[in-house]
Amino acid sequence: MRSLPTVNRIVFTFFWLHLASILFAEPTSQNQFFAPYIRNFSKQDYQAYNQNWSLCQDPSTGFLYAGNSKGLLEFDGTRWQTYRLPKRQIVRSVAIDPQGRIFTGGLGEIGYWQANSNGRLHYHSLAKQISNPVFPKEEIWNIVVGTDFVFFQSFSTGFLYQQGRVRELRLPGNVLFLYAVHNRYYLQAIGKGLYELVNGQFRALPNTEQLASTAVHAILPYGNRGLLIGTRDHGLFTYEDGQLSRSEHAASRFLQRYQCNKGLSLPDGRFAFGTILNGLMITDTSGAILYSLNQREGLQNNTVLSLTLDAQGSVWAGLDDGIDAVAFGYPLKYFTDPNGQLGTPYDAVLYNRKLYLGTNHGVYWCDFPTSGLPVYHFIEGSQGQVWDLTVVDNQLLCGHNAGTFRITPAGGWEQLSDQAGGWSLQPLSAHPGFALQGIYSGLCIYRRDQTGQWQFSHRIDGFGEPIREVWEDPEGKIWLRHAHNGVYSVQLSPDLRKLSQLKWTPVYSKDEGLKRSLGIFGAIRRVFTGWNDEHLFLRQDGNLLVTRPNGLKAEFSISNFAWMDDYENIIPLDSTYYLLCFEKGYALLPRQELSGVSNRQLASKPLIRQLAVLNNADSHSFNFRNEAVLGRFSAVLKAKENHLVFQFSLPESIQEPLFSYRLVGLDEQWSDFNKQAEKEYTSLMPGTYRFEVRSTADGSIASLPFEILPPWYQSSWAYAVYFLILCGLVGISFYVHRWQVSAHQAKVRQQMEEKLKREQEHHQQQLIQIQKEKLEQDVIGKSEELANTTMNLIHKNDLLLKLKGEVEKLKDEVRQRQTVDQATGHINQLVKLIDSNISSRQDWKVFEKNFNKVHEQFFKRLLSQYSGLTPDDLRLAAYLRMNLSSKEVAKLLNITVRGVELKRYRLRKRLNLEPESNLNEFMMAF
Known part of the structure; x- marks a missing residue:
């Protein structure tokens, strides 16, 4: 390996010092590489x-x-x-x-x-x-x-x-706890040795006085008749054949340092000890530490107050803060990275008997398998985000944020390409010697040179989408998973320079077909191909389902928060293990244990815990504590008791179970598997039902039959009453029919009479209408006559006024000429005669008579409401009622227009009209 830079040498020196401090400062586990599955229950969970x-x-x-x-x-x-x-x-x-x-x-x-x-x-x-x-x-x-x-x-x-x-x-003083071992019962008297309870009396065990200086917190079976004694601050002791011996092995030193508080004997001969300061420890009979679990390894608290063993062999620990269940027999084994040394793993591969991990810190490797604490070695130069580790032709290629590299067996780091973001590399079976790689901004082609070494060849032209995954299906079709949006099916040109075909689809259709063929229900996040014909389905809630076409289905509960969203990865390391990449470490799933898990899950049977009947104030429930009680129950509910809630559970399950259910009689289809542990039905119709629930697709089914009775009006006796009533109705129907015929005839006669009456009334109405029309014509005639009379009066008075005017002129001329008095007397007589004709009362009487015929009761109504009216007021009101102007009224009254206005003013006062009211409109509307 090349010499390390100064900074990296410092990092590695610190790591080895830290590792040495762990190894030598305290006893270590022989199998700390894998931690058992731990399920935490906080006070928020159990309330x-x-x-x-x-x-x-x-x-x-x-x-x-x-x-x-x-x-x-x-x-x-x-x-x-x-x-x-x-x-x-x-x-x-x-x-x-x-x-x-x-x-x-x-x-x-x-x-x-x-x-x-x-x-x-x-x-x-x-x-x-x-x-x-x-x-x-x-x-x-x-x-x-x-x-x-x-x-x-x-x-x-x-x-x-x-x-x-x-x-x-009577106790032998102040004591600690009594323990049952080999059907015998022991306790320690504080400041003394051990005592045995025999027939209600406590007898001292010989040679146990050495324990007086410590507190005994665990007494467990040791061999066929011996005792393993755990003390608070002196470690472990053994008591065999009446002799007490102190143990000096690693487990004893561990308990001495961290204060033993509880002990438990496991079925396979191992022991579990809960401590005050450092969680839970599992040892074998030789005192070797198999597991040391504390808050770093997943416990909620380091102080163990109580321990118990369940029927499945899992250890439950009551803590100073919470309850934890530790499943040592659970197949999944975890490696956690509490110090953040490795970072988050994104891919892994086995290469030359070494496990290589690609993380966001770089590439690490360790020997695999290992029985002790794994020692990780860093590949110098690989600092940064690693996306992909692939072995092709016995060459380890690494897709990196900075490009693509080859890792040599000696740990060398050789760059093949500077194309950023090597997400996925896939050799092409249709093009031997070539491989296709998805990167941040498109696709790249790699080729194997004459020496067998893989080298970068070129980029695919005209395509720049980010491709996170590349694979080739059994038919040779190439598929690309987009980094953010669906998948593409593509076809390469013969020269591998461009894409000759590109088709987008939201999902990989063959995954859906695989789900249907294997009978997988529920939302699936990702599908991974395993060894041979195995497939791994990652559910939306984070759980993992492993299947085979032969019917094997093994489900594993994994927290949804453990996975890295959008970067979930499951790698078949070899025919023995799957490696699951988590946000804070990884887990190994041994394939040889899948059948056992599947068989246990098939045998597991959920329990219907409660049937709640919600009926307003009359709500009640039926509770079931075991299958026997449930099997003897059959509910018969009233019609109004049709709002039901079923609660169910899966006892003895350390995993968080999933349930599927149906109500036979209402729906025949099973629901999708989900964590919901209750189901509500409302407004159920009368009938016979059977509620069924299961925890695995092919597992045992718990069922609860019940019946909802029909309402009283749908009961058997009600139907009998309905039959009798029907018979009575049939008998009565004949009488009713005869009565209806008679009534119909009477009705027809009545209708004919009514028709005749209506015709008579119609003729009478026609006659009345004719008479009314005649009267209306008479009124119209009278109105015209009245109008004509009025106009004649107006014209007559107008003529007479003109004559009077001429006579007045003649009179004036005669006076001026001083004609004879006799002529003047005749002229005066003529003027007087004209005046008498202008203001003739006879004309007014004729007018009043005609006016009353047209406007009936006008004067009476006017006088009844306004008693102070004079005849002149009535006469003016009549003229205004006919909508005559002031000028026309002045001619009829033989006065000036101003005189008419004065009369109008007086009339308004007597009628008490408001100034803004129109007198003509008032009279016309009166």
Whole structure:
């Protein structure tokens, strides 16, 4: 290898010093290369307090129970539920007996929880049987279920519950916890050695006085009859054949340094120890550390308060903050990079028995496989973003942000191309000796020279799209995955210089066909091709499904946040392992364990936990704690009880399960698999139904049949009543028919009579109309006569006025000429005669008579509303009613226009009209 620059030598020196400090400063795991699968439950998940003091599992239901500072927690595999003690005390201890009773202890309280007829836990207190006055101030820290008894203890008192009675035991002083080992029961008296509980009495174990100087926090089976004793600050001891020996191996030193707090014996002979300062440790019988798990490796907290083992062999740890489940038998093994040394891996490959990782820091390699802490070596010159590692003709080619490079077996770094962003390199089977590469800005062609070395040849002309992935399907068609938008199917020209065909599609159609052929449901993010005929489907929620055409389907729960969005990658390293690239490390999936996972998942069966009937104030629910109770249940619901909610879970599953469901009788199609653990149905019609749920596509199905009765008006007796009513209606129909015929005849007669009557009324109306029209013509005639009379009067008076004027002139001339008096007398007589004709009352009477015929009741109505009117006012009102002008009225009244205006003014005053009101309009509208 070439000499390293100064900066890199400093980096590598620091790394080796740091690695040495890890190796020599504290005991290390023999298999820290792979960490087991850890599932975290925070207080936000279980909705209680931080600290979890005790853990146990119900073997009949698979439910997990935790003694929490808030109360008793129950986990059915999907959801958490909290039960509070009567005085809301902290639950310090929890244990389960073979009858399924869940015993708990707290401050001044002991008792047990048992499911009632509705499936909910009900608490039975035993505290009232204890007469010790100190008991209300005692915390019950430990509960041990024996063959025929249950032992409750604090650090100073002990109580034995047997045959329904509680009695106090005399303890050998202040004690720590009682432990059951090989069907025998041991505890330590503080400041003393070990004691064994025999027939209700504590007997000292010989040669255990050496333990007086420490606190015993774990007693586990060791061999056939021996004991493995974990102490708080003196490590491990063994007790065999009456002799106590202190262990000096790595596990003992680890526990001495980090303070052993809990111990657990695993089925395969290994041991699990929880510490106060450094999480969880797994050892073998020789004291070698197999796993050391703390917050760096995925635990939520380094202080382990409780441990238990579930039916699947997973270790559950109750922590000072949260609950963690550690699945040592889970196939996926993780490598985390807590110090950020490697960066984020984007690709990996096995080359010459070495594992090469391409990350955003560069290229690293380590020996593979390795049984210890892997030692990563950096490829000098590879600093920067690495996208692709591909082995072609036993040459390791690297697609890099700065171009494309060859990594030699000796660790050399040779540049092949300066085309930035080598995302994917694919040898072309249709063009041997050539390879196609997708880069940031198009496509490149590489060729193998005469010496067998791969070299950059040229770019594809006329194409500049960013291509993240290139592959060739079994038919030889080339596919390109765009960096941001869909895929292209392309065809290269014979000289490989340009694209002769380019077709875009939003998705790779063969992935959809593959899903249908394998029976894969739900949203799929990416599809990866594995070894032989295996395919790996990355679901939208982050879970991974591995399938084979022979029916194998193995599902793995992976946090959606572990993957790198848009850069997910799964690499078949060899026929043994798949490597999964995560944001903060990677995981290995052994292929030989896929069948076992598939078989376990096929055997797993979900549990329908609750059927809730929502019916306003009459809502209720049915709860089920196991398959036996569910199998005996068959619900018959009322018609109005048709709003149902089903809740289901998958007990004993350390993974976050996925569910698919259907309601037979309503829909026959299974839903897509999802994390939703409940389903709601509203407004169900009467009928027989069966709700079914499954956790894997081909796994066992849990079902719940039920019936919704029809409403009372659709019941059998209701139909019988309907039949009788129908028969009665048929009998009555004949009578009704006869009555209808008679009624119809009467109706026809009535209709004829009504028709005749209507015709008569019509003729009468026609006659009335004719008479009305005649009267209207008479009125029109009278109006015309009145108008003519009025006009005649006007013309007569006008003529007489003219004559009077001429006579007046004649009179004046005669007077001026001083004619004889006799002529003057005749002239005066003539003028007087003319005046009498102008103001003739007879004319007014004729006018008034005709006016009343046309405008009936006008004067009466006017006088009834305005009593102070004079005859002159009435006469003026009549003329105004006929819409005569002031000039015309003046001629009729033989006065001046000004005189008419004065009369109009007086009339307005008597009528009390407003100044802005028009008198003519008022009279015409009156």
